[in-house]
Amino acid sequence: MPTSIPLGAPIWADAVTPDLAGDVDFYMRLFNWAAFDSGEQFGHYTELCLGSTVAEARAVGGIAEAASGAKGSAWGVAFHVGDCVRAAAEAEKLGAQITSNPIRVGDDLVYAALKDPDGGAFGLFEPLSEKVGFTARNEPGAIVWFEYVYDGAPVEAMQFYAELLNWSLHAPDGSEPGHDAPYVGLRTREGHALTRSEEFGGARMALGPELDMTPHWTVCFGTASVDLTAAKAVDLGGAVAVAPVDDPGGRMAVLASPTGAYFTVMSPRE
Missing domain, CATH: 3.10.180.10 (2,3-Dihydroxybiphenyl 1,2-Dioxygenase, domain 1)
Known part of the structure; x- marks a missing residue:
């Protein structure tokens, strides 16, 4: 297993926003977070961390720019699964709606976005690398x-x-x-x-x-x-x-x- 976060537990949280630069600045100043931009290849997805340097950084969550035309912003949570494709198919059988099919993100993870039978949004997250998932939890700022x-x-x-x-x-x-x-x-x-x-x-x-x-x-x-x-x-x-x-x-x-x-x-x- 690339992560010690238990199967079924929340493994990641992130926000989508129409103002990436503005919201990154807001959260950095509010929680004293550091921000690490993944670059143009990944749409400037930004990891938010405790610690000011790459060596010290412990991941708290992430933030991404919303799709063009999307209004407002929101936080979401993703849960650790061993096989994202199988878990998404099982979720659909149980009454969920897949809003974004499982997709591999580099060499790090496989992710799918869904809505539960009552309409609540959530994600399924299969880690492929020890570099992904929370590395800070249960402390101020995390x-x-x-x-x-x-x-x-x-x-x-x-x-x-x-x-x-x-x-x-x-x-x-x-x-x-x-x-x-x-x-x-x-x-x-x-x-x-x-x-x-x-x-x-x-x-x-x-x-x-x-x-x-x-x-x-x-x-x-x-x-x-x-x-x-x-x-x-x-x-x-x-x-x-x-x-x-x-x-x-x-x-x-x-x-x-x-x-x-x-x-x-x-x-x-x-």
């Missing part, structure tokens, strides 16, 4: 959590992913902090240090304005201070979609880039 937001019973929406990616679903018991809406934890069956005690995210019922949105995955980044990061995002031209608030896992806020890509920042409960 991915700490993924959340699926759905106008319905989360456990029902997650059955598709559980069958496709061999997840186990964890319903909170009475000893755990309460949630404002029905919730289910998401776990791979293959543990590793890059997962969060084998639990990498959750799915919950949509609330308030989210009821008007299609089902979607939310990418969550760690920060030492949610409040300071939210204020800095506004100063850099972004926006606060959900003001900082305490939740069962700590403190969080939903922010938006200058081009409208939503993402979450989180800090653990002290």
Whole structure:
């Protein structure tokens, strides 16, 4: 295996944007990231990393320019599979829609884009090289959590992913902090240090304005201070979609880039 990230776990997150230069600058300044442009051959796809030099760089995610005419921007998540072609075919049998057939990207990976049976976008990612995938997780400035937001019973929406990616679903018991809406934890069956005690995210019922949105995955980044990061995002031209608030896992806020890509920042409960 070219990566130690467990099969079925999130292996990559990236954003598409109509303003690549502007958004790269926004994220670099917000999270103190370094950016590495892959060049014209790959459409200037840019890797975002912790660390200021190539030798120090630890990958957090990526960002790409949206197709001509596309509006707005968004973050997405891709899951680790052993065979992208087979996994995409299986996803289609389970009711998903393939929006971009599996394609090999250089010598590094095979990738397919899909929509789940409820319309939520996600990717399937088969690594071919040890150079790809997250090399930073669960720390300030890196991915700490993924959340699926759905106008319905989360456990029902997650059955598709559980069958496709061999997840186990964890319903909170009475000893755990309460949630404002029905919730289910998401776990791979293959543990590793890059997962969060084998639990990498959750799915919950949509609330308030989210009821008007299609089902979607939310990418969550760690920060030492949610409040300071939210204020800095506004100063850099972004926006606060959900003001900082305490939740069962700590403190969080939903922010938006200058081009409208939503993402979450989180800090653990002290």
